[in-house]
Amino acid sequence: MHQDTIGTVMITQEEINAKAAEIGQQIEKDFAGEEVVLIGILRGAVLWMGDIMKNVNLDMVIDFMAVSSYGASTKSSGVVKINKDLDTNISGKNVIIVEDIVDSGTTLNYLKAYLQNHDAKCVKICTLLDKPEGRRVDIDVDYIGFTVDDRFIVGYGLDFDQKYRNLPYITYLEQE
Numbered sequence: 030m031h032q033d034t035i036g037t038v039m040i041t042q043e044e045i046n047a048k049a050a051e052i053g054q055q056i057e058k059d060f061a062g063e064e065v066v067l068i069g070i071l072r073g074a075v076l077w078m079g080d081i082m083k084n085v086n087l088d089m090v091i092d093f094m095a096v097s098s099y100g101a102s103t104k105s106s107g108v109v110k111i112n113k114d115l116d117t118n119i120s121g122k123n124v125i126i127v128e129d130i131v132d133s134g135t136t137l138n139y140l141k142a143y144l145q146n147h148d149a150k151c152v153k154i155c156t157l158l159d160k161p162e163g164r165r166v167d168i169d170v171d172y173i174g175f176t177v178d179d180r181f182i183v184g185y186g187l188d189f190d191q192k193y194r195n196l197p198y199i200t201y202l203e204q205e
């Protein structure tokens with residue numbers, strides 16, 4: 030029988046809030062006096078996007094893209110599907126992609142190239158979590174909240190088969 034349960038708390042909401050404030054300050058410094066376009070990647074980045082945007086006091090436009098490559102699995106299909114495209118013209122703009130996790134790197138590698146092809150001035154990446162052991166494609170990540178080990182993470186936006194996104198902390202899936 031297939032069953033899934035979740036583990037203990039790995040990262041608390043308080044730790045995430047403190048980290049968002051720290052990264053927000055760094056972004057303010059890096060883009061002082063400039064406008065930024067934050068692009069949140071649905072659905073996983075939904076909570077982290079809110080945390081980052083309220084901690085960055087700069088001229089800002091936000092937009093969202095929805096992409097998926099995991100479906101109901103814990104392994105990437107390797108194929109990135111755009112379910113919702115940009116609604117903003119990012120030509121000449123400072124773009125910051127806000128993601129929940131960089132694992133194989135497939136999603137961000139694809140998105141970074143996609144946004145560069147839309148003539149952004151620069152494309153930076155801000156992720157809540159980085160899982161370096163999962164990497165299959167090299168990718169430069171500019172702002173990292175926390176580094177996690179090679180477990181399937183859930184909570185704080187991250188799902189397994191669309192569940193657990195509402196957990197207000199980061200934990201992992203115990204698979205049998």
Ligand SMILES: O=P(O)(O)OC[C@H]1O[C@H](OP(=O)(O)OP(=O)(O)O)[C@H](O)[C@@H]1O
Pocket residue numbers: 070071072073074096097098099100105128129130131132133134135136137187188
């Ligand atoms: O580095 P990668 O191996 O590409 O994995 C990272 C991506 O996988 C998850 O998205 P998913 O496809 O599960 O969609 P979701 O955000 O709707 O859960 C996550 O939100 C990242 O976008």
Ligand SMILES: Nc1nc2[nH]cnc2c(=O)[nH]1
Pocket residue numbers: 099130131132133180181182183187188189
């Ligand atoms: N929920 C979840 N989605 C992912 N997408 C890529 N890696 C992960 C992970 O560890 N957890």
Ligand SMILES: [Mg+2]
Pocket residue numbers: 073099100187188189
């Ligand atoms: Mg997912």
